[in-house]
Amino acid sequence: MGSVEKPWQFNFPPFFTIQPNIDTRKKQLEAWCEYVLEHQKNKNSHSLDINEAHSAIFTNKDINRKLPMDGVQMVLEELRKKGHLEWKDPKVQKECLIMWRTPEEWGKLIYKYISSKSMINTVCTLFELANGDDTEGEAFHGLEDWLLRRALQTLEKDGKAELMSFDGNEGVKFF
Amino acid sequence: MNRFQWGDTNLSLGEDSLTNQTGIALYDGESKTNFEGGVANITSHRLVWKEQYGRTTCLSLPLSLVQRLEEQASGFAKSAKIVVHLSSPVSGQQAGPASSSKYDYIRLSFRDGGQQEFLRYLVQALREKKWEKKYVPPAPPGAPPGAVAGRHRPGIVGIERSIQQKQQQTDTSIDQSFQDLKKLMEKAQEMVSLSKSIVTKIRDKQGEITEDETIKFKSYLLSMGIPNPVTKETHGTGDKYYRELAKELASVLEKPIKDCGGMMTMTDVYCRVNRARGMELISPEDLLNACETFEELRLPIKLRRFESGVMVLQSSTHSEEEVIKKTTEVVESKGSLTAEELAQNIGLSVILAKERLLLTERVGGVCRDDSEEGLRFYPNLLLTKT
Incomplete structure (x- = not known):
């Protein structure tokens, strides 16, 4: 894990003040969202504690700026609207799941891999998909269980896959 | 001046000191003398002048020589004076500062003021002519009140009388102070008419002085103020007054507003207008009411309220795009700016x-x-x- 490449905005002080101008703010939030996702992707992490993130992601000690808490919430809300974020407990909003690829995007990636390997109409276990030797090197290799299942559920909705369980194992069949 | 004698301040028998006034200079007729900055003292018999510091020189003038008095009002850089007309010197008088004089009068110049009161005492002393009377020693205590009648009457009547006397005194002093004010007002009126006459003269003689000089002189006059300010007395009340005032404001402010970037805060406007008007000040409310009629009268400036509540006057030709463009440019060239820095940079108020x-x-x-x-x-x- 190398350190994330900081966007240029990170050293631009106004980046850390929520802009009152709507157009400017929109651009600002977009940049923040991208940065947060990039950061998570780099850490290959899917969960985020809002207080930890505040000092880890939303602070630039070099120019002595910190995005205020309401700004952080605004960024996270923006992520949620785009489908990248889910609160573990929507009432508390302290911890959240960050999906730098949405389940749909993961589903498409997996389906593309399956069809390229002509594995349509075959059944494989979830363990095989995420941790099997065959998928090593694929983007979804090592994907957390919950997210993998969510991704497959989106495929199921489109009628491209069917989740099944047998012998205490979970498997999926692609169509 | 030859009526003066070297004297002393000691009072002779039966002589009373009436009043003192500092800052007195003596004039021999029309010409100045070296006797300046002294204390003049009126006694019942004499007019005494002595040096204020030092006190070595002391002149005295018997009041018996005084024929009549004349007042000269103060003027620009001129103190008020009392002219004392004198009869010819009596033979065998004691030595004085001058042996002869071509004038039959002297003048007292009041550089510290106070000529009114001084004159009053002088007139009183002249009227009483105590120097002609033989000195009568005051009645010994216990003697029947006769010579000093009325003054020290005891009892309720006496108290009432002294109250009455005090009231009279206050009345006269109030009267006098208002007299001074009246004079001041008259002078101000004169000044206004003078400046007006200068303006008309310039207009008439435009051909005779060069254009350059006219412009220069006019600008002096303008910086002096508004020659004929709109007032409630001259232009009615209510809406009519506000409309007239608005026209005046527009004509006076149009140029200064343009000069300072097309916009001026109301506080600045208020100060500028009242400075220009001099005596006829207007209230903030009148100013605001007048400014609200700008639009209706289609005048070249308009009142504008910012979202922050700040009110400014801006010229109608003022373009926001221009301001935005210019501000963006300044910020870009400086990298970043606070409001204070921008204010310094383009010479505007911080607001x-x-x-x-x-x-x-x-x-x-x-x-x-x-x-x-x-x-x-x-x-x-x-x-x-x-």
Whole structure:
């Protein structure tokens, strides 16, 4: 894990003040969202504690700026609207799941891999998909269980896959 | 001056000192003398002048020589004077500062003021002519009240009388002070008419003096103030007054507003207008009411309220695009600016500079950095840089 490449905005002080101008703010939030996702992707992490993130992601000690808490919430809300974020407990909003690829995007990636390997109409276990030797090197290799299942559920909705369980194992069949 | 004698301040028998006044200079007729800055003392018999410091020189003038008095009012750089007309010197008088004089009068110049009171005592002394009377020693205590009748009467009557006397005294002093004010007002009126006459003279003689000089002189006059201010007395009340006032404001302010970037805060306007009007001050409310009629009268300036509540007058030709463009440019060239820095940079008040930045921010020209270090504005890289 190398350190994330900081966007240029990170050293631009106004980046850390929520802009009152709507157009400017929109651009600002977009940049923040991208940065947060990039950061998570780099850490290959899917969960985020809002207080930890505040000092880890939303602070630039070099120019002595910190995005205020309401700004952080605004960024996270923006992520949620785009489908990248889910609160573990929507009432508390302290911890959240960050999906730098949405389940749909993961589903498409997996389906593309399956069809390229002509594995349509075959059944494989979830363990095989995420941790099997065959998928090593694929983007979804090592994907957390919950997210993998969510991704497959989106495929199921489109009628491209069917989740099944047998012998205490979970498997999926692609169509 | 030859009527004066070297004298002393000691009072002779039966002589009373009536009043003292400092800052007196003596004139021999029309010409100045070396006797300046002294204390003049009126006694019942004499007019005594002595040096205020030093006190070595002392002149005295018997009041018996005084024929009549004349008052000369004060003027520009001129103190008030009392002219004392004198009869010819009596033979065998004691030595004085001058042996002869071509004038039959002397003048007292009141550089510290107080001539009114001084004159009153002088007139009183002349009327009483105590120097002609033989000195009568005051009645010994216990003697029947006769010589000093009325003054020290005991009992309720006496108290009432002294109260009455006091009231009279206050009445006269009030009268006198208002007299002075009246004179001041008359003088001010004169000044106004003088400046008006100068203006008309310039207009008439435009051909005789060169254009350059006329312009220069006119600008002097203008900086002196508004020659004929609109007042409630001259232009009625209510809406009519406000409309007239608005026209006056427009004509006076149009140029200064343009000079300072097309916009001026109401506080500045208020100060400028009242300074120009001099005596006829207007209230903030009148000013505001007058400014509200600008639009209706289609005058070249208009009143504008910012969202922050700041009110300014701006010229109608003032273009916001221009301001936004200019502000963006300044911020870009400086990297970042606070309102104070912008104010210094373009010579505006801080309030207006801030309004400019906020206006520019509203259209996305700049963006803000609000930290503990204060509010700074940056070029809007968030929008422009990709």
